[in-house]
Structures are given as structure tokens and as C-alpha cells.
Amino acid sequence: xxxxxxxxxxxxxxxxxxxxxxRAADALHVEIDKAIAAGAGGTLSxxxxxxxxxxxxxxxxxxxxxxxxDARQFLADKDAGxxxxxxxxxxxxxxxxxxxxQAVTVMLLERRSGGKITDAxxxxxxxxxxxANRPWNEIVRDLLAxxxxxxxTPAAKFILNDEKLEPEKVAHDVARLFLGMNLQCAQCHxxxxxxxxxxxxxxxxxxxxxxTTMKPDKATKAVVLSEAPSTPQIEFxxxxKPDKATxxxxxxxxxxxxxxxxxxxxxxxxKPEKNGSPGVPKFRLRPLLARDLTxxxxxxxxxxxxxxxxxxxxxxxxxxxLDMMHKDNxxxxxxxxxxxxxxxxxxxxxxxxxxxxxxxxxxxQRTTRAPEGTDLKSVKLESYRMANLKPLAAEQIGIASMVAxxxxxxxAQAAPAEGxxxxxxxxxxxxxxxxxxxLDLGAMxxxxxxxxxxxxxxxxxxxxxxxxxxxxAPSMSHSLFLMNERMVLGWLKPKENNLIAxxxxxxxxxxxxxxxxLSVLTRQPEKEEVAEVEGFLKKNESRRExxxxxLAWALLASAEFRLNH
Amino acid sequence: xxxxxxxxxxSADHLISRRQALGTLAGAAVGGLGLSSLMQDAAAAEMRxxxxxxxxxxxxxxxxxxxxxxxxxxxxxxxxxxTIPTSVPGIHFSELVPETAKIMHKLAVxxxxxxxxxxxxxxxxRMQRGDPANRGVSYPYLGSAVTxxxxxxxxxxxxxxxxxxxxxxxxxxxAGFLGVKYGALALGDGKPPIHINRPESVTDETxxxxxxxxxxxxxxxxxxxxxSEVDAYEQSYxxxxxxxxxxxxxxxxxxxxxxxxxxxxxxxxxxxxxARTLLEAGVQFVKVTSYHWDTHGDNFNMSQQLIPQIDxxxxxxxxxxxDRGMLDNVIIVLMSEFGRTPTINSRLxxxxxxxxxxxxxxxxxxxxxxxxxxTTQDGAWVDGEAWDVGDLFHTIFRALGINPNKTHYNNxxxxxxxxxxxxxxxxxxxx
Numbered sequence: 001x002x003x004x005x006x007x008x009x010x011x012x013x014x015x016x017x018x019x020x021x022x023r024a025a026d027a028l029h030v031e032i033d034k035a036i037a038a039g040a041g042g043t044l045s046x047x048x049x050x051x052x053x054x055x056x057x058x059x060x061x062x063x064x065x066x067x068x069x070d071a072r073q074f075l076a077d078k079d080a081g082x083x084x085x086x087x088x089x090x091x092x093x094x095x096x097x098x099x100x101x102q103a104v105t106v107m108l109l110e111r112r113s114g115g116k117i118t119d120a121x122x123x124x125x126x127x128x129x130x131x132a133n134r135p136w137n138e139i140v141r142d143l144l145a146x147x148x149x150x151x152x153t154p155a156a157k158f159i160l161n162d163e164k165l166e167p168e169k170v171a172h173d174v175a176r177l178f179l180g181m182n183l184q185c186a187q188c189h190x191x192x193x194x195x196x197x198x199x200x201x202x203x204x205x206x207x208x209x210x211x212t213t214m215k216p217d218k219a220t221k222a223v224v225l226s227e228a229p230s231t232p233q234i235e236f237x238x239x240x241k242p243d244k245a246t247x248x249x250x251x252x253x254x255x256x257x258x259x260x261x262x263x264x265x266x267x268x269x270x271k272p273e274k275n276g277s278p279g280v281p282k283f284r285l286r287p288l289l290a291r292d293l294t295x296x297x298x299x300x301x302x303x304x305x306x307x308x309x310x311x312x313x314x315x316x317x318x319x320x321x322l323d324m325m326h327k328d329n330x331x332x333x334x335x336x337x338x339x340x341x342x343x344x345x346x347x348x349x350x351x352x353x354x355x356x357x358x359x360x361x362x363x364x365q366r367t368t369r370a371p372e373g374t375d376l377k378s379v380k381l382e383s384y385r386m387a388n389l390k391p392l393a394a395e396q397i398g399i400a401s402m403v404a405x406x407x408x409x410x411x412a413q414a415a416p417a418e419g420x421x422x423x424x425x426x427x428x429x430x431x432x433x434x435x436x437x438x439l440d441l442g443a444m445x446x447x448x449x450x451x452x453x454x455x456x457x458x459x460x461x462x463x464x465x466x467x468x469x470x471x472x473a474p475s476m477s478h479s480l481f482l483m484n485e486r487m488v489l490g491w492l493k494p495k496e497n498n499l500i501a502x503x504x505x506x507x508x509x510x511x512x513x514x515x516x517x518l519s520v521l522t523r524q525p526e527k528e529e530v531a532e533v534e535g536f537l538k539k540n541e542s543r544r545e546x547x548x549x550x551l552a553w554a555l556l557a558s559a560e561f562r563l564n565h
Numbered sequence: 566x567x568x569x570x571x572x573x574x575x576s577a578d579h580l581i582s583r584r585q586a587l588g589t590l591a592g593a594a595v596g597g598l599g600l601s602s603l604m605q606d607a608a609a610a611e612m613r614x615x616x617x618x619x620x621x622x623x624x625x626x627x628x629x630x631x632x633x634x635x636x637x638x639x640x641x642x643x644x645x646x647x648t649i650p651t652s653v654p655g656i657h658f659s660e661l662v663p664e665t666a667k668i669m670h671k672l673a674v675x676x677x678x679x680x681x682x683x684x685x686x687x688x689x690x691r692m693q694r695g696d697p698a699n700r701g702v703s704y705p706y707l708g709s710a711v712t713x714x715x716x717x718x719x720x721x722x723x724x725x726x727x728x729x730x731x732x733x734x735x736x737x738x739x740a741g742f743l744g745v746k747y748g749a750l751a752l753g754d755g756k757p758p759i760h761i762n763r764p765e766s767v768t769d770e771t772x773x774x775x776x777x778x779x780x781x782x783x784x785x786x787x788x789x790x791x792x793s794e795v796d797a798y799e800q801s802y803x804x805x806x807x808x809x810x811x812x813x814x815x816x817x818x819x820x821x822x823x824x825x826x827x828x829x830x831x832x833x834x835x836x837x838x839x840a841r842t843l844l845e846a847g848v849q850f851v852k853v854t855s856y857h858w859d860t861h862g863d864n865f866n867m868s869q870q871l872i873p874q875i876d877x878x879x880x881x882x883x884x885x886x887x888d889r890g891m892l893d894n895v896i897i898v899l900m901s902e903f904g905r906t907p908t909i910n911s912r913l914x915x916x917x918x919x920x921x922x923x924x925x926x927x928x929x930x931x932x933x934x935x936x937x938x939x940t941t942q943d944g945a946w947v948d949g950e951a952w953d954v955g956d957l958f959h960t961i962f963r964a965l966g967i968n969p970n971k972t973h974y975n976n977x978x979x980x981x982x983x984x985x986x987x988x989x990x991x992x993x994x995x996x
Contacts (some may be wrong), residue, residue, distance in 0.1 A: 230734075369788075464737055473799040474792050476808070477735060478801060484760040536774075557802075558782040559783045
């Protein structure tokens with residue numbers, strides 16, 4: 001971005017503050033590109049063609065691919081600023097908070113499902129946070145600071161596993177997902193090979209949570225999150241060392257919480273009663289974890305946050321693996337990393353702003369093809385010299401498949417009307433049960449709504465429960481699904497105005513190919529591809545509709561479709 | 566403060582865990598993207614040529630050694646059953662295993678197993694991983710380990726199939742740090758994976774045509790792009806298509822009635838018969854699991870019911886593999902988590918006993934007609950040298966032509982032993 005003429009500027013130059021001003025005035029996306037260029041170590045790939053960019057932006061910001069109409073419109077647009085305009089348009093769309101909700105749900109819950117707080121309630125809540133563009137640190141604070149009956153608060157799904165609260169698991173999740181620290185080892189001993197992943201770090205986080213249990217409130221009949229009065233220090237012992245150590249609650253790198261002493265009998269704000277409340281102590285640690293973790297002073301929280309949102313768009317963390325943020329695994333672009341984190345804090349943890357800046361960068365908009373004349377193997381993933389390939393999440397595959405085949409418009413929408421309470425337990429269970437029946441029991445009735453169809457895809461393509469979805473992990477079962485699933489094959493038969501019905505109306509092979517490629521792969525076909533379509537249709541003249549279905553299937557089943565490239 | 570769930574350091578995600586090793590799914594097979602844990606490729610290639618296979622039979626819980634491979638008649642703990650001679654003079658089994666007794670000359674029995682963990686929960690993973698020392702990673706189960714060490718077979722079939730009662734799925738957890746693709750394809754009750762059947766609307770010709778179009782599309786996509794993702798995706802289709810071509814592997818109706826009768830119509834019998842089919846087809850590692858070998862109560866009546874369910878089909882599959890000329894290529898392991906107590910509890914049951922128990926080996930590289938080790942007169946303790954599961958892993962790997970002292974996993978530069986480095990090959994087993 002150019003700096004506009006500014007009458008004050010000469011004066012500042014005169015006092016030697018030019019560089020400072022330029023730094024402050026440069027938008028973040030400009031800084032991103034400077035840093036990538038400086039660390040590239042070779043030529044950079046050119047910008048992605050419009051079509052490649054369009055598909056990428058749609059998938060990243062709405063979770064779906066564009067329709068052929070979307071594609072035609074964008075490709076025909078001659079406005080030089082159309083990419084930035086598109087990004088703004090997508091961010092303003094209704095689908096954007098849904099897409100963010102899906103991505104963040106996969107990140108935070110790792111396909112964990114079930115329990116009294118239904119998936120629908122959690123998702124509705126999280127979507128609302130993104131609709132309102134609430135600061136990321138506040139969203140995270142809400143996940144941890146819950147008191148009372150947690151099943152009344154959708155955000156509590158993060159800390160609850162079904163109806164149980166396991167402080168050890170929550171401590172690990174907090175460390176991994178919000179601090180970039182995989183402290184699995186550190187529960188038993190300092191990490192053997194990572195300097196700085198200490199047992200005291202694990203216990204520092206754990207201590208905030210150790211007093212929390214689920215207890216019945218006999219007066220209200222609810223099971224509530226209850227805290228016992230805090231002990232000042234927690235003891236732990238390394239399996240490698242003979243002596244015990246102690247720590248007080250602290251986030252790694254932060255100050256230990258000083259726990260006030262109360263006279264006996266004075267600890268409680270609400271005293272425990274035999275037939276009533278389990279008691280509420282005056283001093284409660286878990287809300288303080290929410291505070292300390294998400295505080296602006298906790299640099300690690302900001303770093304981890306930007307790293308994960310960067311990963312979402314760029315296919316790789318600046319620190320990678322995402323939960324191995326430590327000195328011996330430095331960021332690929334240290335200054336950029338700090339800059340992102342600092343500005344994220346300065347912008348009040350504004351996720352929308354952060355994603356927009358990343359998407360405006362040349363780095364995001366680069367092609368996934370190698371720079372000309374380079375040896376692909378020499379181009380490191382972390383150099384961002386070319387854009388990285390990203391796997392589509394299960395939801396993206398499902399929605400993209402429906403949009404590509406034109407089934408999206410034909411399937412009924414079962415979502416509740418606006419303002420209505422999201423579907424409750426029974427509805428969610430029903431949806432899942434339908435997906436299970438359909439897949440495992442070969443139920444004859446095919447899903448008739450978008451939601452049911454999507455549930456089938458999610459069941460078929462989700463990663464394992466409890467595992468982060470970071471890498472591309474295609475399996476035989478995915479391929480069997482695409483080859484033989486009746487629902488998908490059904491979508492490749494002509495119906496109303498779906499893809500195959502539209503293709504069947506064209507006579508010229510070039511027209512067929514164009515509509516096919518724009519609908520499924522969001523790009524114009526190459527000459528060779530038009531010829532392939534022509535040849536295939538000619539060879540299968542007697543069964544043209546079937547042949548159209550096979551042409552479309554091949555693209556749906558291709559790597560180009562399965563990857564966000 | 567109890568923290569069992571997360572306490573065991575080696576049990577869950579770790580520094581260089583399976584999760585990060587997920588990268589190998591896309592990378593290791595093809596281009597070295599991400600971290601890889603490749604063993605020496607040359608050695609793997611050599612082994613593939615030899616076409617070694619494994620049949621791993623897991624009796625979940627513990628089969629009573631007293632009522633099977635190590636009877637102690639007349640001792641205080643011996644129980645009511647008699648012993649019978651086997652086909653090898655001087656070696657006796659319990660009368661509950663008459664069929665296996667007839668083929669003792671094809672088997673090697675270890676009577677001096679001494680393992681350590683009487684708890685179910687940690688027992689199964691610990692045993693099937695070869696009780697690895699805690700190296701800060703989640704170790705692969707035997708089937709995944711062998712898949713890694715032998716490499717994917719060229720026949721394109723899933724390398725590791727697990728036949729079990731109950732649910733099916735791809736059990737990636739067994740792969741540990743090796744990465745998802747070394748997991749087990751589990752067939753619930755022997756049924757094929759869902760979606761293996763192509764709807765009738767798709768003919769052979771159209772199926773071939775659409776897949777050819779798909780391959781052409783992928784070939785165009787990969788130009789100037791990184792190969793590993795495309796390769797991984799193609800591989801998933803190739804494996805799916807190989808399996809679809811072999812649906813007969815899951816079709817009971819093709820099996821001769823005589824074989825079904827010989828193996829038995831109970832799950833273990835049917836699953837071992839299916840294992841034979843899979844081994845014949847060239848599946849590299851087949852695990853067959855049978856549950857509920859846990860006779861804490863009523864041990865003798867229960868054993869009378871249970872033990873014939875392994876005796877008959879086990880003898881049958883050893884004989885069948887021999888008849889087919891496969892026994893020199895397939896190593897067969899028949900084992901449990903532990904044995905059962907010499908003492909008989911108040912419910913006439915035998916409890917868990919890891920201190921002295923037996924297992925059976927046969928096939929590739931394994932001596933025939935031998936018993937290794939012995940237990941004390943009352944069967945309570947190992948008399949002489951005892952062997953642990955780490956020793957068993959050394960023995961199995963060597964039978965497959967892999968030297969565990971020279972072969973390591975390479976986990977992101979960290980060399981990791983494939984079997985405990987304080988363990989040894991069991992004496993007297995390997996030819």
C-alpha cells in the first residue's frame with residue numbers, strides 16, 4: 001500500500017522519524033510480503049490466476065466453492081481491486097461466521113461430540129461470537145470462566161467431556177490449543193528434548209483447575225461447576241527425580257497467583273450446605289486462568305492465536321507443528337511472527353481484521369504451482385514461495401460436493417428459522433443417527449436435506465476424535481465412499497436444474513466443458529480438457545447422460561477438488 | 566490425586582507423536598514431506614521379495630496354560646483334566662486340545678513366558694507393542710510395526726487386516742508414531758468395509774472409464790505442484806480398487822462346507838477361516854482377535870467350552886497353510902495377554918497370571934516340534950530362564966528376516982529400537 005501524500009511527513013523526515021512512520025503506516029499485509037520476500041531464498045511464484053484465487057477465497061472464507069455463476073461474474077470483472085473487494089464481500093457474507101465456526105470447532109473440540117450441550121448449541125453459540133466479531137481473547141475467556149450449571153452454557157462444551165470435567169485434560173488442551181505447548185510429557189517430567197516445556201508449566205496451568213469438580217446443587221437439582229477453596233501451592237514429582245517440587249498457579253512465563261489466606265470458616269462467599277449449594281469460595285482460581293491466559297500481557301497466547309489463524313489460511317503455521325512453540329523450533333519468520341502477534345493485540349484480538357490482512361497479502365494470493373525454473377524439492381513449505389496445498393475439511397468436502405453437483409439448491413434446508421433456538425439434542429442425535437444408519441446399515445432412504453447429507457460426509461471424512469486435523473490424510477474409506485456412495489452417485493444424474501441437467505442441454509463440447517469445469521473446479525477448462533470431454537462424449541454417444549455423470553465424477557474425485565489449492 | 570488417564574507418558578500424544586507423524590501419510594510414502602520414520606528401505610525391499618506374512622491370533626484375556634499347553638496333572642493346582650500325548654514323543658498337552666496335540670510336530674511352544682502386568686487396561690497395548698521402554702512416543706502395535714518394517718506389499722491389498730468381533734473401521738491408533746497409514750483395517754465380524762460394493766448402476770466399463778478420467782485429471786493437476794498429496798490420494802484409490810476386486814475375500818458362501826465344519830461355526834472358527842483366505846490372497850499381516858478369555862469364575866467348565874474353539878481351527882489353519890506350501894512364509898503366533906493363576910479361587914476360577922505362562926509359534930523360520938522352557942512342578946513359576954514379550958518381539962522380527970539389533974525406526978532423526986534393546990531372541994525357537 002502506498003502512503004498518501006501527507007503534509008506532516010516532511011517535518012517528520014526532518015526530525016529523522018521517517019522509518020518509524022513508514023512502519024506504522026504500512027498495513028500488515030505489506031509487512032507480510034516484505035518478510036516473505038526477505039526470507040524466500042529464491043524466486044517467488046507469481047500470483048494465482050483469478051480462478052485459483054477465487055476458489056481459495058471462497059473455501060477459506062465461506063467453506064464452499066463458488067457456483068459457475070459466481071465464477072463467471074468474478075472472472076469477467078475487470079476491476080483491478082476486485083480481489084480485495086471479494087475478500088470484503090465474503091467476510092461480510094452470512095457464510096463467513098459459519099465457516100469460522102466450523103474451523104474453530106474442529107480445532108477446539110477435535111471431533112468430540114455428544115453430551116448434554118449439543119453440537120447444535122455449541123455451534124450456534126460460537127457462530128454468534130463470530131457474527132458479532134467478538135475479540136478472540138474474550139471468546140477464549142468465555143470457554144474457561146463458566147460458573148454454575150455448565151450445561152446451561154454452550155461454551156462449556158470445551159471444558160466438559162460429556163458431563164465430566166477432567167482438569168488434566170483441560171490443562172493439556174489449554175496448553176496445546178491456546179499456548180502452542182504440547183505438555184503431554186510434562187505431566188510426568190520436564191520434556192526430555194524440548195527445553196522450556198517444564199513440568200512446572202503443566203502444573204502451573206493444572207493448579208488453576210485442580211479445585212474444580214462437578215457437584216450436585218441439591219437445592220436447584222443441577223450439577224454445577226464447583227470450586228473448593230484453593231491451596232497456595234500444588235506438589236508434584238518428576239518420575240526422573242527423587243524430590244517433590246511445588247508451584248502456584250501460573251501460565252507459562254507469567255507470574256504466580258498469590259492465593260489469599262482466609263480465617264477458618266471465612267473462605268466461602270456462599271457456604272456449602274448439606275441440602276443446598278456445594279458452596280462458592282470467595283477466591284476462585286478457574287476464572288483467573290481465563291483472565292491470565294487471555295491477558296494482553298500473555299504474549300504466548302497472542303502468538304499461538306495468530307499462528308493458528310495463519311495456519312488456517314496459509315496451510316502451515318509460522319511455528320510448525322502448531323503445538324511445538326518453543327525455542328528450538330523457532331518461527332520461520334520471527335519478526336513477522338512478533339509483528340502479527342503484537343498487532344493482533346493492538347487490534348483487540350480482531351479475528352476478522354487478521355484474516356483479512358493475511359488474505360490481502362501476495363503470499364496468500366500466490367499460486368500453488370512452483371516458481372518457474374525451480375526444483376520443486378528445493379522449495380521449502382515454510383518459505384511460502386508458492387502457496388501451500390490445504391486439505392478440505394469434511395464439511396468443506398460435503399458442501400463443495402453439493403454446490404458442484406447442483407444438489408445444494410435441490411436439497412431442502414432443515415436449519416431453523418432465524419431467531420429460533422437451534423435444534424436440540426433430539427434433532428442432533430437424529431441427524432447423526434440418520435448418517436450412521438445410512439452409512440453403516442445401508443438404509444434405503446437417502447438423505448433429503450442439506451444437513452443430513454452433510455452429516456453423511458462429516459461421518460465419512462472426519463479425522464479421528466481427539467486428533468487435530470492438520471495434515472492431508474486421505475484414506476481408502478474416503479475413496480470407497482466417493483466411488484460407491486449411492487447418495488453421491490445419485491447427484492450425478494440429471495434432475496431439475498442440477499449440474500448434469502444443465503450440461504445435458506449443451507450441444508457443443510466446449511460449452512459442456514466450460515460449465516463442467518467452472519461448476520466443479522472453478523476454472524475454465526484447458527484446450528486439452530475440452531478435447532477430453534469431446535472425445536469422451538463422442539465415444540459414449542449412446543449414453544450421454546451417464547457419460548456426463550462420469551466426467552463430473554472424475555473431477556469430484558480428483559486431487560484438485562479435494563485440496564484447497 | 567488420581568490421573569490414570571493421562572499419567573502414562575508413553576500412552577498418549579507425545580513430543581513427536583502420531584499426530585505430527587500424520588504428515589508421513591502424505592509424505593513418507595512418496596516424497597519425504599514432513600517427518601518420516603523410514604527404516605532402511607533396501608532391507609524392506611528385500612523382505613518384500615521374500616513375501617513373509619504373519620498370522621497373529623490374540624485370545625483376549627488369558628487362555629489357561631494348565632488347560633492347554635502346559636498341563637500339570639496331579640499337582641495341587643493341576644485341575645481335573647487329564648493330559649494327552651502329542652505327536653512329539655515326550656510332549657504332553659491338556660486333553661482339551663486334542664487337535665493341536667496331533668500337530669505338535671509342526672509347532673514351537675514356549676512354556677516359560679514371564680511378563681509383568683496383570684492389568685487388562687495396560688496389558689493389551691503393552692503386550693501388542695512389545696512392552697517398549699518409555700521413549701516418549703506411542704509405539705506401534707505388532708501389525709503396524711511389521712507393516713512398516715516389511716513395507717507395503719506390491720499386491721496393493723491392505724497390508725494389515727484385523728478380524729474381530731463387533732465394530733469395524735480403520736484403527737489408526739495401532740500405528741502409534743509411525744503415522745496413520747500403518748493402522749489396521751478392522752473387519753467387524755469379518756464383514757467387508759462399507760462401500761466396498763459398487764452400485765449396479767456403475768458397470769465395470771464405466772468404473773474403469775471414470776477412474777481413467779480421474780487419473781488424467783490428477784496427472785494434469787500435479788504439473789509443477791508438490792506430488793505427495795496427489796500420490797497419497799491416488800494410493801487411497803488404488804487400495805480401494807484392489808479390495809473391491811477381491812470381494813470374494815469376504816464371501817463366506819464360497820467356502821467349502823467341509824472347511825466350515827473343520828474350523829467351526831463359532832466366530833473364532835469363521836474368523837480363522839477368513840484369515841486363511843486373506844493370507845492366501847497375500848495380505849501381509851492378519852490379526853484375529855477373540856474376546857472373553859477370562860475365566861475368573863468356573864474356569865473348568867468355561868475352559869471346556871472355550872478351548873476347543875481355538876484348538877480345532879488353529880490345528881486346521883496350520884495344516885491348511887502347510888498343505889498350501891505357505892507355512893514356510895507365514896509365521897503364526899498364538900497368544901494371550903497373560904496366563905492364569907495356578908491357585909483356584911473361591912469361584913472355581915483362575916485369575917490373571919503373568920509370571921509363568923505359555924504361547925505357541927509356528928511357521929516361517931520357527932523350529933518344529935520343540936518346547937522351550939519349563940515351569941516348576943506346580944506350574945506356578947518359570948523354572949530356569951524366563952522370557953518376556955520384548956524377547957518375543959525379537960524372535961518374531963528375526964523370523965521375518967529383520968535384525969532388531971541393526972534396524973531402527975527413524976523418528977524425525979531420533980533412532981528408536983524396534984524391540985526392547987534389553988531383550989533377546991528366545992533361545993531354541995528359530996531354525
